[in-house]
Amino acid sequence: MRITSLQEYHEAYSLSIEKPEEFWANIANEFDWIKPFTKVLDWSFDDYSVKWFEDGQMNITANALDRHLKTIPDQAAIVYEPNEPGDEAITLTYRQLHARVCKFSNVLKAQGVKKGDRVCIYMPMIPELAIAVLACARIGAIHSVVFGGFSAQSISDRINDSQCKIVITTDGAVRGNKSIPMKETVDEALTSCPCVETVIVKTRTKTPVSMLKGRDLWWEEEESQASEECAAEPMNAEDPLFILYTSGSTGKPKGVVHTCGGYMVYTAYTFANVFQYNPGDVFFCTADIGWITGHSYLVYGPLLNGAISVLFEGIPTYPDAGRFWDIIKRHQVNIFYTAPTAIRSLMGFGDSFLEGKDLSSLRVLGSVGEPINEEAWQWYHEKIGKGNCPIVDTWWQTETGGLMISPIAGITPLKPAFATLPLPGVQPILVDEYGKEILGNGVNGNLCIKYPWPSIIRTTYGDHERCKSTYFSTYPGLYFTGDGCMRDEDGYYRITGRVDDVMNISGHRIGTAEVENAINMHTGVIESAVVGFPHDVKGQGIYAYVICEHPTINDELTRKDILATVARVIGPIAKPDKIQFVTGLPKTRSGKIMRRILRKVAEGEFGSLGDTSTLLDPSVVDSIIEGAL
Numbered sequence: 121m122r123i124t125s126l127q128e129y130h131e132a133y134s135l136s137i138e139k140p141e142e143f144w145a146n147i148a149n150e151f152d153w154i155k156p157f158t159k160v161l162d163w164s165f166d167d168y169s170v171k172w173f174e175d176g177q178m179n180i181t182a183n184a185l186d187r188h189l190k191t192i193p194d195q196a197a198i199v200y201e202p203n204e205p206g207d208e209a210i211t212l213t214y215r216q217l218h219a220r221v222c223k224f225s226n227v228l229k230a231q232g233v234k235k236g237d238r239v240c241i242y243m244p245m246i247p248e249l250a251i252a253v254l255a256c257a258r259i260g261a262i263h264s265v266v267f268g269g270f271s272a273q274s275i276s277d278r279i280n281d282s283q284c285k286i287v288i289t290t291d292g293a294v295r296g297n298k299s300i301p302m303k304e305t306v307d308e309a310l311t312s313c314p315c316v317e318t319v320i321v322k323t324r325t326k327t328p329v330s331m332l333k334g335r336d337l338w339w340e341e342e343e344s345q346a347s348e349e350c351a352a353e354p355m356n357a358e359d360p361l362f363i364l365y366t367s368g369s370t371g372k373p374k375g376v377v378h379t380c381g382g383y384m385v386y387t388a389y390t391f392a393n394v395f396q397y398n399p400g401d402v403f404f405c406t407a408d409i410g411w412i413t414g415h416s417y418l419v420y421g422p423l424l425n426g427a428i429s430v431l432f433e434g435i436p437t438y439p440d441a442g443r444f445w446d447i448i449k450r451h452q453v454n455i456f457y458t459a460p461t462a463i464r465s466l467m468g469f470g471d472s473f474l475e476g477k478d479l480s481s482l483r484v485l486g487s488v489g490e491p492i493n494e495e496a497w498q499w500y501h502e503k504i505g506k507g508n509c510p511i512v513d514t515w516w517q518t519e520t521g522g523l524m525i526s527p528i529a530g531i532t533p534l535k536p537a538f539a540t541l542p543l544p545g546v547q548p549i550l551v552d553e554y555g556k557e558i559l560g561n562g563v564n565g566n567l568c569i570k571y572p573w574p575s576i577i578r579t580t581y582g583d584h585e586r587c588k589s590t591y592f593s594t595y596p597g598l599y600f601t602g603d604g605c606m607r608d609e610d611g612y613y614r615i616t617g618r619v620d621d622v623m624n625i626s627g628h629r630i631g632t633a634e635v636e637n638a639i640n641m642h643t644g645v646i647e648s649a650v651v652g653f654p655h656d657v658k659g660q661g662i663y664a665y666v667i668c669e670h671p672t673i674n675d676e677l678t679r680k681d682i683l684a685t686v687a688r689v690i691g692p693i694a695k696p697d698k699i700q701f702v703t704g705l706p707k708t709r710s711g712k713i714m715r716r717i718l719r720k721v722a723e724g725e726f727g728s729l730g731d732t733s734t735l736l737d738p739s740v741v742d743s744i745i746e747g748a749l
């Protein structure tokens with residue numbers, strides 16, 4: 121499964137294109153199957169359906185945990201670095217993690233959770249979050265992890281969409297010097313979630329919380345009574361493993377569904393190859409498990425490979441901007457995987473936070489979530505990698521389940537700010553706006569994929585039509601990523617950013633429509649239009665144009681009120697960076713907002729607005745520019 125040279129990469133790539141079924145069957149056969157598969161792939165992008173290893177049975181936790189008990193039971197699986205640097209780090213070996221996952225699986229079973237039931241997990245980055253995820257997988261329940269920064273409203277939307285019957289949370293959370301309520305937020309969410317029967321609460325902050333008789337249970341009490349024996353549920357390869365909600369260009373976030381077999385094979389394969397993980401290496405992925413990166417490369421990919429995975433509860437700037445570097449030294453991290461936004465932010469604090477830090481354990485660096493600009497790449501390369509560590513700029517998406525276009529560490533020749541080449545099994549193509557393939561090199565286009573890979577999205581929960589129309593109808597016969605992309609003279613890929621109405625704020629995906637809906641819920645707001653704009657640290661910031669019923673008495677205060685509403689409806693990550701009050705929006709005669717113009721104004725490019733003659737009222741633009749100056 122492991123590629124060890126550029127030639128082997130090219131050979132693997134060719135085989136994966138010429139004989140994809142043979143290629144993936146060989147890799148899949150390295151795992152433990154309860155019932156071996158005989159069919160490898162069945163697919164159609166026209167009437168969307170993809171099935172990998174369809175008649176095989178397996179359980180991902182049997183492969184991520186039990187399999188390693190024979191070889192490395194006493195090696196660390198998860199190393200938990202708490203928020204407070206002075207607090208003791210906790211290591212869970214494979215044996216210990218296995219035991220705790222089995223126990224919690226029994227806790228869930230005792231609450232009547234069965235195969236196929238949906239479980240909502242809303243927790244901070246503590247080991248129990250990983251344990252809860254794995255326990256669901258062990259008994260075949262479908263986990264739906266909701267990032268701990270989302271609001272009560274966002275939680276209840278997600279719970280109701282997939283009809284979760286149980287929620288797992290903590291009393292509270294700590295991030296940096298902030299204390300964050302968790303159970304209280306869940307309680308607020310649950311006032312509109314009749315489907316939830318049980319809430320399990322792990323103690324983290326010892327914050328007083330309300331516990332309802334008959335509904336709310338303490339994790340510790342339940343776990344202490346549970347047995348350590350729990351056989352892994354046999355799962356069909358195509359049974360759902362989890363739902364993860366992500367933003368699109370329209371409507372509410374959709375529940376991306378991944379299934380057991382293909383996701384296991386692909387995350388394990390890409391982890392082993394891209395990061396060139398060697399036994400005993402310490403891997404530190406800074407993403408929260410609430411995002412796909414945390415699912416695939418903090419929990420599943422590493423554990424499937426018997427890796428040591430660091431799980432960090434805190435933030436990069438607490439107690440100071442040297443925290444990541446201290447963690448790298450403390451745990452002798454060999455492979456470090458983070459987002460460009462974190463790199464840019466730490467860069468901004470200056471190099472003094474790097475003085476005296478021993479980063480000599482590092483061998484490979486990774487970047488994910490948004491385009492990395494060249495300046496950040498160079499800083500990462502020189503200051504963190506000391507010029508010796510390859511940087512893998514990994515392009516992928518919640519929907520792809522695993523890394524898609526990325527260097528293989530130490531093997532693929534790098535170019536700063538390029539995701540470089542497709543991984544084996546990935547067939548990218550660039551198309552123009554009419555869906556015509558753009559051939560050759562030195563070209564730009566919309567990035568599509570023309571053949572399925574094992575961890576491709578299977579459906580959007582409860583609404584397969586939405587999945588078809590979002591990903592497979594823009595360009596019939598192709599999976600459309602939503603990203604723009606350039607392929608340079610050497611055939612190297614560089615992702616240029618979203619071409620749809622999805623923003624990428626600090627590597628977090630947020631739809632413009634979602635933020636508009638939240639702003640429009642604020643009293644007195646008539647209409648709003650939201651666009652992304654270039655932001656030095658966040659990559660993109662959120663710029664909102666807002667029309668109010670009558671002039672505000674105090675613009676600054678109203679802006680803050682609107683921010684509070686957005687934080688309440690979605691969560692603090694969706695708060696606009698700039699709010700401009702306007703009296704009109706540039707609309708075409710058919711009533712469509714011309715976002716192109718709003719984007720230009722947000723970028724400060726007033727001179728290049730393009731053709732405004734099709735606007736219903738072109739003078740609107742002048743007053744918007746005036747207000748922006």
Ligand code: WTA
Pocket residue numbers: 366411412413487488489490491492513514515516517518519539601602603615616617618624627628629
């Ligand atoms: C963007 C995160 C440039 C892209 C794993 C994609 C990137 C969206 C990169 C998916 C990268 C991710 N270079 N852009 N290396 N990685 N993106 O679903 O726009 O949270 O469509 O998955 O992030 O975001 P998501």
